[in-house]
Amino acid sequence: MTVNAPTKDQLKQWDEEDPLNWTRAEFEIPDARKCGGKVDGETVYFCGNSLGLLNKRARQHMMEELDVWSTSAVTGHFKHPHGRPWKTLADPMLPVIAKLLGAKESECAHSSTLTTNMHTLLTTWYAPTPKRWKIVIERGAFPSDWYAAQSHPGLHRNVLSDEQIENAILAVEPREGEELLRTVDILKVIEDNKDEIALVWLPMVQYYTGQVLDIAPMVKKTHEAGALFGLDMAHGIGNIKMHLDDWGVDFAVWCTYKYLNSGPGGTGGFFIREGLSDNGRRLAGWWGVNPKTRFDMTEEFDPTPGAQGYMQSNTGVLGSIPLLATLELIDKVNFDNLRAKGDRLTGALDALLKQSKYYIPADKLPKEEDDTKIGFHIITPELPNRGSQLSLFIHPAKKGIMPRVFEKMVDRGLVGDERFPYVIRLAPMALYNTFQDVGRAAEIVEEALAEVEAEGLGK
Template identity: 65%
Template sequence: MMSKAIPSAEDLARLDREDPLNWTRDEFEIPTIKACGGEGDGDAIYFCGNSLGLLSRRARQHVLEELDVWSTSTVTGHFKHPHGRPWKHVDAPLTPHLAKIVGAKEEEVAHSSTLTSNIHNLFTSFYRPTEKRWKIVIEKGSFPSDWYAIHSHPQLHDKILSPEQIKEAVIGLEPREGEETLRTEDILKVLDDNKDTIAIVWLPLVQYYTGQLFDVAAIAPKVHEIGALIGLDMAHGIGNVETKLNEWEVDFAVWCTYKYLNAGPAAIGGYYIRAGLDDGGRRLAGWWGNDAATRFQMSPDFQPTPGAKGYQHSCTPVLSSIPLLATLELIDKVGFSNMVAKGRRLTGTLVTLLETSPYYIDTSDPKADQSKVGFKILTPPAPYRGTQLSIAITPEGHGTMPRVFSRMIQRGLVGDERQPSVIRLSPVVLYNRFEEIGRAVKIIEQALKEEEEWQKTNGGEVDLKGHDLISKE
């Protein structure tokens, strides 16, 4: 491994002082170590925006305003609103911001429902299998909700597909043996090998477990060449990485808003439908998809709003939309391209410090000992990543990772864990600092050092309960 300049605490402090976006942290409410389950005073190092973003001060203000409107104006808040956000059109100020972030036209974007519901909504319209073209390509390690949802759709077409076809409908992409992430050339080969039978290719923009950013610009043309559609799950991509849905010629996509867009727990989702994409008359209609100009006339005849909004079903939830508006307004002020640039610097700094740690296991080295206490990095190098970095704690299994994770929490470093061995860390541009990167790596190293000592004391035996053991130390 090439030697790298290791940034000192002074270097990291200087990076924070020189950071043109250093003011945005004050826009958020940072949780304390104790509030996150740790021991000690001060703010936690919150590297979990890939799972749930923090509450912004403006979002709190907006929500309190909406509660006051509900309290005082009641139902008239749908039409007259003291803050200029009538509930009838609560999604209107969100649409241009969302379209800009995902690289789409405004009429191609809708703010509605939840991620999985939107998957079902769009697949009902655009998965139209025939006897010759019926397969769906999806990565085998996809988020369970995607995996379950996609598997359910071929079964809805049992009048067209035989039981054997339904059984073979899903093609699961897998990394090569001994590798953690998918190679673009391998995806393209699968598409070529099954070019006459594929109906839809469904991929994440950023893979939830490994943090891999897929090369959609290279994959989408091949999908269209074979006569199929390409859809994206952008849950871990929106607000995190540069996205160009129109330029990439993606057909449809879905996302959530509670991660990098900070809309709150289980907040509303959204979706994109390429202009002109034909649904074959298979739209699932709802009254909120009816033309807004005539919606309240309650006509028995459905007249869909042109574009993506014509696929909406029910009225837009106000209390989970308003926090999103706060983040989108902040992003517009900051400039998303500036956020992407800072994200690369933050994550790059984290990688540098991790790769120069004595606990780092370089998997490119055939002599690397993966049986020792340490960690390896699963996430690909730039540019095939966002801000999420997934590390696998070694030795894998036997409760090693949960114990290390619990020690991290105790010291105020909040990431999240994925069994059996992965800890995901995501320094978020809008509220994390470079100096937190340095402190986070020291906490990880201390947690691993204690794990080393624990395993020696216990004769190499490990407790499968993991978390329970920490409380006994």
């Protein structure tokens, strides 16, 4: 979708007319100098796809929990002055999480961290046989997923040969000279290996490019092959409208510290499709026991129905309570409204960046030997195949210019993130970024590139 580049006056007007303009005041915006910049005032914070900002109500909730801990200690699990007893802390979160996922509340659990939850799911549902043992995953997946997936075939040496373990990973990747995954190519890999695949594991949003994958046909093809489909939603939850039940996804994991602002290392969660059999391979833990019998301390494991029966440990309060504030806010504004604003913010940034004299259109990309001039192209696709992220590939790649450009951006107060070796990710967040932030970000990108060009690319 092509958007005309807005003027400064238009950006200001859009902020004034924005029905969600009040939500920015709910967050604490970082100081530019404390983030490493050389200017005064607030940052233009476009890094919520890596770590979301602190919600002011989350700060309030945290202080309240510390007070409860201080004054009530263990009794806070059962009696809580603010109506949030720790033993049921996740209960008010799950309905909102389920709506964000397009899932049933019983299919969702708030527990642990993304990679730990991924290992739990793989241990339970990756049960290879000598005839069906392969795992389809993207090459270039976030390291958490890649390392976890690679580690599991080796746990089945009693079933698989060394050769099978060595060749268990089927890596899908973009075509030569391209940056995005093609649905048709992923479907072909599944079809060509349909008798050997045990599991397909893919991201909702590819973290490096920001590409949103077309999940439904992949799930359908996976099930036709007799395999299971798992989904990493780290960059999807709170960013993309999802329909896990409609798509037929078998299981999924997510973190909450990006678009849901739960804080560094905040508690994540997982989804398990209703009726999915574990064939007795569940990793049982006390917090997976039915709440009605949990404190009876019996030897018999009586699981909670649904996904929560796969939880192992009690909910970490201090790693969870900040999430409640954002979920309450999202529920109040309605996620569809949030997504619409996110599309407008990202669309405006896209249009402004494409006005830059340093922007390189897709049909003008230099060949490697000709890549000598500073500039950038955007590797993130257009709507509907993106969320709130644009990934800028910085040229000339062979000169290693990207870190220098990134440093100049931070100097001016724009905080995105760098993904080596060539990409800078910028992610305007609908909850706390403004249209005028978008305008300033585009200016800073231009200024940073101009300064590096003036210094000389060989510096």
